Amino acid sequence: MSTEMQPSDKLTEIVGLSRALGDPQLDLVILAEGNTSVRTASDRMLVKASGSNMMTAGEQDFVEVDLSLFMELINAGSASDDDVTAMLTASTIQGMKRPSVESLLHAVCLQISDVNVVAHTHPTPINALLCSDQASYLIEGSMFPDQIVVMGQSQMLVPYVDPGLPLAQEVLARLRSHVRRFGSHPKVIYLQNHGMFALGATAEETLQITAMAVKAARVMISALSVGRPTFLAQHNADRINTRPDEELRRNLLSAF
Numbered sequence: 447m448s449t450e451m452q453p454s455d456k457l458t459e460i461v462g463l464s465r466a467l468g469d470p471q472l473d474l475v476i477l478a479e480g481n482t483s484v485r486t487a488s489d490r491m492l493v494k495a496s497g498s499n500m501m502t503a504g505e506q507d508f509v510e511v512d513l514s515l516f517m518e519l520i521n522a523g524s525a526s527d528d529d530v531t532a533m534l535t536a537s538t539i540q541g542m543k544r545p546s547v548e549s550l551l552h553a554v555c556l557q558i559s560d561v562n563v564v565a566h567t568h569p570t571p572i573n574a575l576l577c578s579d580q581a582s583y584l585i586e587g588s589m590f591p592d593q594i595v596v597m598g599q600s601q602m603l604v605p606y607v608d609p610g611l612p613l614a615q616e617v618l619a620r621l622r623s624h625v626r627r628f629g630s631h632p633k634v635i636y637l638q639n640h641g642m643f644a645l646g647a648t649a650e651e652t653l654q655i656t657a658m659a660v661k662a663a664r665v666m667i668s669a670l671s672v673g674r675p676t677f678l679a680q681h682n683a684d685r686i687n688t689r690p691d692e693e694l695r696r697n698l699l700s701a702f
Contacts, residue, residue, distance in 0.1 A: 457505055460484040460492055460563070463649035464507075467567055467656065468500030474567040474656065475500050480641070483552040484649070485562045489513045493552050495543030509541030516553035520614050530611055550614035551643065554621065558631045561645045565652040568641035571663035576638050583666055584636050587677030590665070594678075594686045596658040600624070602632040606639045613637070634659050 464482045467474050474480065480500050483493040491513055494500070498507035515537040519525055525533075534545050548566060555564045575581050585603045588594045602624050607613040617635060625631055633655050635643040642659055646652035669675040678686070 456484045456486050457492060457508060459649045460494075460508060461503055461505060463563065463565060463653060464494060464500045464503040466653055467565055468503065470501065472569075472657075472660075474569045474660070480565075480567045481546055481548055481552070482566070482652075483549065483556065483564045485556050486510060490539065491549075491552065491556055493545050493549040495541065496546040498543070506541075507543065509543055509545050510539045511537040511545055511549065511553075512539055513537075513553050513556065516550060517557065520550060520554065520611065520618060525611055527610075547610035548613075550611055551609075551617055554614050554618045555635070555643060555645050557618075558621070558645065560647055561631070563646050563649050563652045565644045565646075565649075565656055566641060567644075567656055569656070569660045569663065571660055571667060572636070572642050573640075574667060575663055576636060576640065576642075580666075580670060581636070581638055583670070583675060584663070587675075588683045588686075589662065589669070589675060589677060591678075591686045593658060593662050594683055596633075596654050597662070598630070598633050599683055599687055600628040600630070600632055601634040601636060603636045604638065606637070609640070 460482055467480060467482065470476070478497050478499055481494040482500070483491045485491050489512060490510055492508045492510050494503060495507050495509055515533055519529065519533045530547060534547070534549070538545065552564045552566070555561055575584055581603060585601045588599060602620060604617055604620060607616045621631060631645065633645050635645070637643070642656070644652040644655040644659065646655055666675055
C-alpha cells in the first residue's frame with residue numbers, strides 16, 4: 447500500500463501548520479499576516495487565501511492552483527497588476543477564495559525538488575533585525591550547533607522588493623545564484639523589512655526551521671546588546687554539519 451499523502455491529507459497538514467504558526471504565544475504573525483503552502487502534485491500547490499487568519503485557518507481558506515501558470519508569468523518578465531490578478535484567477539483549480547500575491551513566491555520555492563512545504567511568517571525578533579542596519583548578521587555565520595542541525599549553514603537575505611511578481615522574480619534569480627555558490631538551497635529566506643520564508647520537506651520541518659530561526663534571532667539580538675556576535679569557526683561549523691551523531695539527530699527530528 448502506498449504511503450504517499452493524498453490531497454485531503456495535505457489539506458489537513460497545511461491547515462494544522464497554519465494554526466500552529468498562528469498561535470499568538472509564538473508571536474510569528476498577527477491578524478492576516480503570513481501564509482503557507484504545500485505541494486499537492488508536481489505542478490500544483492495548496493496555498494492560503496488572501497486575508498485569511500493563520501490562527502483560525504480552515505479548509506475553506508486554502509485554494510489549489512496550477513504552478514505552471516505561475517511560473518509562466520514569473521519567467522515571462524514584466525507584467526501589470528491586472529495580468530497578475532488574471533493569472534491568479536485562471537490558475538485556481540479548487541477553492542472559492544483568491545490566493546495572495548505572495549503565492550508567487552511560494553511557487554518559486556516549490557520549484558526546488560525536495561521542498562514540499564513553505565511557511566511565510568513575520569516573527570518580531572527576526573523583523574527587529576530585518577528592519578535594522580544589522581540584518582546581514584542573520585546570514586554571516588552560525589552561532590550554535592543546533593542552528594546548523596535544523597537550518598543548515600547557508601541562508602539567504604533579500605533586499606526589500608515590492609511583494610508579488612517583482613519579489614518572486616528577484617528571489618528566483620538569487621536562489622539560482624545561491625545554489626551555484628553553496629551547492630544547496632537555503633532553508634530560510636530572509637526578506638529585508640518584511641519577514642521570513644521557511645522551506646521544508648514536511649510541515650513539521652518548516653515549523654522547526656521557523657522556531658530555530660526565531661531562537662537564532664533572539665540570540666543575535668542579545669549578543670548585539672553586549673557587543674558583537676561570535677560565529678563558529680568554519681571548520682567547526684562544517685564538522686557539526688557532517689558529524690554522524692548530528693546527522694542522526696537531524697533525521698530523528700525530520701521523522702517527528
